[in-house]
Amino acid sequence: MPRGWLLDVTSSRAGDSVLLWLKEMQGMVHRVEVPYAPPFYVTGEPDRLHALGEALDGRRDVASVAETAIQSSPFEAPDVRHAALAVTPQSHGRRRSLATEIDALGACVTFRLFDVDLTASQLYYLEHDLYPCAPVSWSGQHVVALEPPETWDYVLPPFRTSELAVEVVGQRPGRPPRSTDPIARVRIGTASVEGVDETATLAAVVEELRAQAPDVLWTRGGDTFDVPHLYHRALVAGFTEEEFVLGREPMPFGLDRAGSTFVSYGRIYHRSPSFALAGRFHIDLDERFVEDVTMVGFLDVARFSRLGLQTVARQSPGTAFSAMEVATARAQGVHIPWKKNLPECPKSAALLIAADRGGFTLTPPVGLFEGVDEFDFVSLYPSIMVHHNLSLETLECPCCPDSPHVAPGLGYRSCTIRDGLVPRTLRPILERRLYFKRRKRETTGAERTRYEDLAKAWKWVLVTSFGYQGYRNAKFGRIECHEAINAYAREILADLATTAQREGWTVLHGIVDSVWLKPPADADPEAFARRISAQGHLPLGYEGRYRWIVFLPDKAYGLGVAQRYYGLYEDGEFKVRGIELRRGDTCGMVRGVQERVLKVLSQVRSAAEFQRAIPEALALGHAAAAELAQGGWSREELVLTHGLSHRLEEYRTFSPGVAALRQLKEHGITREPGEEVGFLLADRRSQDWRRRAVAAELMTGSESYDAAAYIELLARSFETLFSPFGYTLERVARTWGHDVQSTTPPRAFDRHSLERPGQRRLTVP
Amino acid sequence: MGRTVPTYREALDGLLTRWEREFGHSLADPRDREAFHEVVLAARRYIPQGTMMTSGDLVERVLLSLLVDLQRKLRAPDPGPFESEIDAFGNLR
Ligand SMILES: [Zn+2]
Numbered sequence: 136m137p138r139g140w141l142l143d144v145t146s147s148r149a150g151d152s153v154l155l156w157l158k159e160m161q162g163m164v165h166r167v168e169v170p171y172a173p174p175f176y177v178t179g180e181p182d183r184l185h186a187l188g189e190a191l192d193g194r195r196d197v198a199s200v201a202e203t204a205i206q207s208s209p210f211e212a213p214d215v216r217h218a219a220l221a222v223t224p225q226s227h228g229r230r231r232s233l234a235t236e237i238d239a240l241g242a243c244v245t246f247r248l249f250d251v252d253l254t255a256s257q258l259y260y261l262e263h264d265l266y267p268c269a270p271v272s273w274s275g276q277h278v279v280a281l282e283p284p285e286t287w288d289y290v291l292p293p294f295r296t297s298e299l300a301v302e303v304v305g306q307r308p309g310r311p312p313r314s315t316d317p318i319a320r321v322r323i324g325t326a327s328v329e330g331v332d333e334t335a336t337l338a339a340v341v342e343e344l345r346a347q348a349p350d351v352l353w354t355r356g357g358d359t360f361d362v363p364h365l366y367h368r369a370l371v372a373g374f375t376e377e378e379f380v381l382g383r384e385p386m387p388f389g390l391d392r393a394g395s396t397f398v399s400y401g402r403i404y405h406r407s408p409s410f411a412l413a414g415r416f417h418i419d420l421d422e423r424f425v426e427d428v429t430m431v432g433f434l435d436v437a438r439f440s441r442l443g444l445q446t447v448a449r450q451s452p453g454t455a456f457s458a459m460e461v462a463t464a465r466a467q468g469v470h471i472p473w474k475k476n477l478p479e480c481p482k483s484a485a486l487l488i489a490a491d492r493g494g495f496t497l498t499p500p501v502g503l504f505e506g507v508d509e510f511d512f513v514s515l516y517p518s519i520m521v522h523h524n525l526s527l528e529t530l531e532c533p534c535c536p537d538s539p540h541v542a543p544g545l546g547y548r549s550c551t552i553r554d555g556l557v558p559r560t561l562r563p564i565l566e567r568r569l570y571f572k573r574r575k576r577e578t579t580g581a582e583r584t585r586y587e588d589l590a591k592a593w594k595w596v597l598v599t600s601f602g603y604q605g606y607r608n609a610k611f612g613r614i615e616c617h618e619a620i621n622a623y624a625r626e627i628l629a630d631l632a633t634t635a636q637r638e639g640w641t642v643l644h645g646i647v648d649s650v651w652l653k654p655p656a657d658a659d660p661e662a663f664a665r666r667i668s669a670q671g672h673l674p675l676g677y678e679g680r681y682r683w684i685v686f687l688p689d690k691a692y693g694l695g696v697a698q699r700y701y702g703l704y705e706d707g708e709f710k711v712r713g714i715e716l717r718r719g720d721t722c723g724m725v726r727g728v729q730e731r732v733l734k735v736l737s738q739v740r741s742a743a744e745f746q747r748a749i750p751e752a753l754a755l756g757h758a759a760a761a762e763l764a765q766g767g768w769s770r771e772e773l774v775l776t777h778g779l780s781h782r783l784e785e786y787r788t789f790s791p792g793v794a795a796l797r798q799l800k801e802h803g804i805t806r807e808p809g810e811e812v813g814f815l816l817a818d819r820r821s822q823d824w825r826r827r828a829v830a831a832e833l834m835t836g837s838e839s840y841d842a843a844a845y846i847e848l849l850a851r852s853f854e855t856l857f858s859p860f861g862y863t864l865e866r867v868a869r870t871w872g873h874d875v876q877s878t879t880p881p882r883a884f885d886r887h888s889l890e891r892p893g894q895r896r897l898t899v900p
Numbered sequence: 901m902g903r904t905v906p907t908y909r910e911a912l913d914g915l916l917t918r919w920e921r922e923f924g925h926s927l928a929d930p931r932d933r934e935a936f937h938e939v940v941l942a943a944r945r946y947i948p949q950g951t952m953m954t955s956g957d958l959v960e961r962v963l964l965s966l967l968v969d970l971q972r973k974l975r976a977p978d979p980g981p982f983e984s985e986i987d988a989f990g991n992l993r
Pocket residue numbers: 532533534535549550551552553
């Protein structure tokens with residue numbers, strides 16, 4: 136029996152079978168087609184079901200209909216079955232449309248549908264005890280995993296990897312390619328593919344891919360440009376989908392798929408259409424859910440979620456977590472209720488936490504503090520869910536009226552008898568992350584990096600798992616669960632603060648799962664963390680001691696802001712939140728100067744040294760301001776970026792961003808809500824859209840910029856850092872010999888952008 | 901998240917805006933205006949605690965915030981470890 140790895144399971148084009156992509160130890164990749172048509176289920180009154188069965192029977196898009204009984208709810212005992220119809224669509228592609236039709240037949244109330252939005256590959260993995268990239272042995276269509284997905288240490292498949300990058304004729308930096316631009320050359324790995332004409336180049340691309348036979352094709356922006364542009368040019372040149380193949384199997388070009396915008400937590404997210412391949416992984420690094428997650432991390436998450444690598448890499452960690460809940464439920468025999476119109480999960484995990492107002496936060500005292508200790512609860516929210524057995528079906532259960540697990544202030548009880556679906560899903564993840572974190576400490580070099588990557592990927596999944604509970608459309612979410620978790624968390628933090636105070640610590644600040652404490656004279660922070668962990672059954676970690684930390688005020692009231700501070704740990708590392716260089720809308724110039732200021736401050740060991748360093752920092756700004764005033768600063772460094780919450784027509788007030796959008800529109804380029812627009816401030820007082828700003832794409836590099844506006848932006852960034860010590864915008868500017876004429880920041884829109892969590896820019900509408 | 905109930909912060913914003921419009925605005929004496937501003941600050945200072953209260957109405961939370969702030973000011977001004985090591989004039993403490 137050959138041994139190797141099951142790289143991927145994809146749906147066949149006909150939609151009545153799946154393709155197993157098997158990679159031999161020696162590197163050969165096999166395509167094994169297995170007939171597979173999983174049904175979805177419909178429950179309802181038996182006579183209605185019977186009538187439905189008769190109506191469906193004999194339809195061309197229905198392969199078969201069978202009466203059966205299923206377990207349809209995690210709330211019910213495992214032996215409770217409900218009459219159901221198993222409906223097998225004639226192809227995977229008809230699954231959703233057929234379900235929609237049945238739902239409409241029952242006026243959306245007569246029938247309940249199950250397993251509709253699970254994909255054929257997901258179900259195939261689950262039903263055959265397989266998972267993406269599993270080490271396997273096989274004979275014919277029979278594939279057996281050699282170890283369970285939970286295995287902690289395993290050998291990665293020896294992926295063959297190539298980078299793909301398309302270059303169009305007339306390409307130069309800053310000029311957005313058009314769909315009419317012919318392809319000049321295509322870089323695949325180390326090869327540069329270029330034919331006598333475009334048609335020859337395109338044919339050579341297919342040949343080169345066949346020769347290199349990569350398992351992973353990675354791009355930067357391949358979903359938004361490289362792949363659709365290749366498909367588009369291939370179509371223009373007369374190639375068919377069978378001829379122009381980037382994967383190991385023909386795929387529909389799917390060029391009509393438009394990017395979608397969706398709203399979540401009051402924020403607008405833009406999603407590019409994805410261009411996945413069959414038999415080959417297309418990973419678009421620009422579309423990663425979190426920037427710092429690597430292949431190793433994606434792969435581990437894919438194993439658990441049974442979502443293919445291409446899906447995991449593109450989707451939010453919430454999608455992966457949801458798929459893991461599905462796997463847990465299916466393992467218990469429970470079928471998955473179909474939630475219609477389920478929007479995509481929110482992309483950014485950090486924002487789920489940030490957006491949640493129910494967590495523990497304090498108003499920190501504004502100013503500089505020496506010798507402050509930070510403690511963080513490790514995976515606080517998931518740990519609470521596991522410890523208190525918080526899950527949609529275990530809350531307020533009828534079996535445990537005397538449960539000791541009562542959410543503080545809310546009174547929600549949770550079950551002591553049945554292990555909930557959510558804790559059951561989370562427990563192995565928590566253990567897994569702890570293991571990876573421990574191994575990271577124990578190892579060095581490449582091994583250490585690998586464990587670090589693994590721990591990081593799971594961190595994001597865990598962070599989302601909480602926000603997901605309160606997400607209205609989550610498959611297994613329940614708002615009371617979300618509230619209960621918050622209530623427990625608040626109490627844990629409040630208890631920690633009380634204990635700390637009793638032991639002589641001063642509580643300076645606290646956010647969600649972290650506290651900043653000023654230690655008493657003889658404090659042993661490690662011992663303190665161990666003691667608290669032992670008392671509360673939740674691991675409290677000691678993050679370290681700051682030489683100094685500055686808590687910053689809001690500009691309107693001067694009160695401390697929870698997520699705005701910068702501090703220098705004793706090991707020389709900075710922790711920085713909410714200041715310009717962390718924000719996505721900051722221009723390179725401000726970011727660069729602020730980084731240099733922090734570099735100066737990184738040498739500072741005490742308040743006294745900090746005080747002495749302020750003039751030195753201001754001098755850096757002064758020099759930059761003088762250079763700005765001369766008009767010679769690199770234009771690229773001055774590009775401001777703003778996220779869009781509306782279409783151009785919908786903006787009521789004129790702003791530099793609107794000016795840039797109009798300029799782009801004149802060049803036939805439109806921007807959608809959720810995307811961003813970059814521009815140079817040319818004359819902030821001009822009411823003329825041609826003069827107020829210059830869209831980044833239309834810059835030549837020699838246009839003049841509004842020096843005063845940029846000096847003000849720079850001064851503002853100094854105000855951010857030093858305002859607790861009396862350095863207002865006006866004072867900073869005066870130090871540099873400039874008068875600030877305006878007190879309103881040159882914002883593009885009257886909306887403030889949030890800090891970027893991983894990479895993506897988000898806007899509050 | 902499908903919540904339609906305003907958060908404490910949002911409700912307080914609304915209340916303070918109304919107070920400013922209907923009351924603070926008509927204060928003529930600058931000392932009164934300063935005092936009013938301090939009331940606003942006091943209410944805002946305890947937003948986290950007001951948010952964490954699971955019972956009680958809006959005004960109860962505001963009153964508690966104002967009382968605590970008042971009491972704090974009545975006591976001897978001993979900010980101790982809560983005071984920045986460098987003050988608002990750039991001087992070391
Ligand atoms: Zn129970």
